[in-house]
Amino acid sequence: MKINDFKLECYFGRYEFTAPYLLTQSDCESMTIKELLSMEPGAEEKYLNQWLGYTETWGDPELRRLIATLYKDMTADDVLVFHGAQEAIFGYMNVLLNEGDHIIAMYPNYQSAYEVANSIPNCEFSKWYIKDDGTKWTVDFDELEALIRPNTKVIAVCSPNNPTGYTFTNAEIKQLCEICRKHDIYLFSDEVYKGLELDGNKREWMADNYDKCASLGVMSKAYGLAGLRVGWLVSKDHETLEKVVKFKHYMSICDSAPSEFLSKIALKHSDELLERSIQIIKNNLKLIDEFFDRYPSLFEKKPLTCGPVAYHKLLIDMPVKDFCQLAVDKKGVLFLPSDIYGMNDQYFRMGYGRKGVPESLAKFEEFLIEEKFV
Ligand SMILES: Cc1ncc(COP(=O)(O)O)c(C=O)c1O
Structure with a gap:
């Protein structure tokens, strides 16, 4: 590749x-690490006793359960843990995209959302532009629909967006899921900045609104714990998750045990x-x-x-x-x-x-x- x-x-x-x-x-x-451990009585001692063997490829079961609680309607079975969000994007795009497929990605965007597509021969990529209306960033759903082709396999969005900060409202989340449902398209939703709603208006996770959506989350951004390198995909689409986990066997195999331990502490204090x-x-x-x-x-x-x-x-x-x-x-x-x-x-x-x-x-x-x- x-x-x-x-x-x-x-x-x-x-x-x-x-x-x-x-x-x-x-x-x-x-x-x-000391500051994080101090959030939970007894955590420091447990951390020092953490076993350093291999961990489960899907992620620590308790960590998966804690991640699932962030969502409305998910269980640990709907969660696949990764070595950071980047690994999740790379795995997901490699598994879903093939020659002859078409992907639409919000643009500008984090590069990996579309660069895997560019690396696959004859896999086409269209940009759904986030536009400056003179005062703020906006998107146009009619433009998105106009980009859809018979071979469109995935729509990749990032909200809150990197770099514009553009964030879908809950009504727009539903509108986007409806478009994907209508055209039977997979939705990859990078939500690594979720949880930082300054307007106090909590956004729903995209995967809670559409079964063929995978929501991407991570400890790096909103939680400020990038050094843990723990990210996740959450989806009701187990067929895709099963394929991605097989790809993970060729990447990190499994996550770091100390990082999983620390992520559990963090999520208990989310x-x-x-x-x-x-x-x-x-x-x-x-x-x-x-x-x-x-x-x-x-x-x-x-x-x-x-x-x-x-x-x-x-x-x-x-x-x-x-x-x-x-x-x-x-x-x-x-x-x-x-x-x-x-x-x-x-x-x-x-x-x-x-x-x-x-x-x-x-x-x-x-x-x-x-x-x-x-
Ligand atoms: C939008 C977005 N997605 C994914 C990632 C990758 O996150 P991580 O560094 O935790 O793998 C980043 C990192 O900058 C990002 O900005």
């Missing part, structure tokens, strides 16, 4: 651990951890909003209602790619420019979930002043 480079991961590979001021991260602030992330985002949101209000001629701010990322427009007369490069070169402030998402426009991704955002924002402001943008 030949697959194109993952642009975002290549970019992060260069800067994520060297640039000191991260203003683009999509994972929320993390914590130490509400607390999500609230922690939401508070960090809300504090940063206030500061970032005030920042953009100071510079309306430089940036067009997009609203953030859910999740940890927003995608704003650069109004400065300079390619956004060069602007982001200058910010990281001069001041170590990291953003993701739109070319990372395969787009030739002026947007950049901003991350709201890290505790270091106030300091990074101050550095960014210094950069604007020193480089005479203001």
Whole structure:
């Protein structure tokens, strides 16, 4: 198999651990193992006694049960655990897509949602664009329906979206599932940022609304526990899950026992951890909003209602790619420019979930002043 480079991961590979001021991260602030274990009396002792043998390929049964409780109508049997969300996407797309198939993916999107399709000969990919209406990001369901072909096998969505932050309402979730049901299309729903509804309006999981949908979740983003590398697919479509688990035999085989243990602790305290992330985002949101209000001629701010990322427009007369490069070169402030998402426009991704955002924002402001943008 030949697959194109993952642009975002290549970019992060260069800067994520060297640039000191991260203003683009999509994972929320993390914590130490000690902090996580302190949430549950007796957990530290149990952790030290965790057996380090192989684990079950489907995932630890208790972990699967805890994941299922996040959903409305799921049981442990509907859950397949992975080594991160990335492994789940790669496995699912490899299993479902074949030569001659067609996939529609929301665009821009996390690259793996469509890149596996590009790696399969004669497997076609169409973009369902998320569009800027001048003030916010929007989607058009008529446009989605117009993209559907007789050989459309999968629709891949990501909501809250990476990078735009666009998030389906519950009515749109139902509308999307209805379209897939009508055309008998599989729905792959990347919901790794779910749980971060800043508007207080809880979104339903997509898989609770359509049996041929697989919902993707993870510990990395909303829970801030990316180092655990634990993700999952939840679906009533057991036939697909059975095929994906056979693919997993060629990837990680099974998950890390310490990570599964720690994920169980985290999920027992799910509400607390999500609230922690939401508070960090809300504090940063206030500061970032005030920042953009100071510079309306430089940036067009997009609203953030859910999740940890927003995608704003650069109004400065300079390619956004060069602007982001200058910010990281001069001041170590990291953003993701739109070319990372395969787009030739002026947007950049901003991350709201890290505790270091106030300091990074101050550095960014210094950069604007020193480089005479203001
Ligand atoms: C939308 C989306 N899906 C999936 C992933 C992969 O998640 P993980 O790093 O936990 O495998 C990411 C990571 O950035 C993401 O942003």
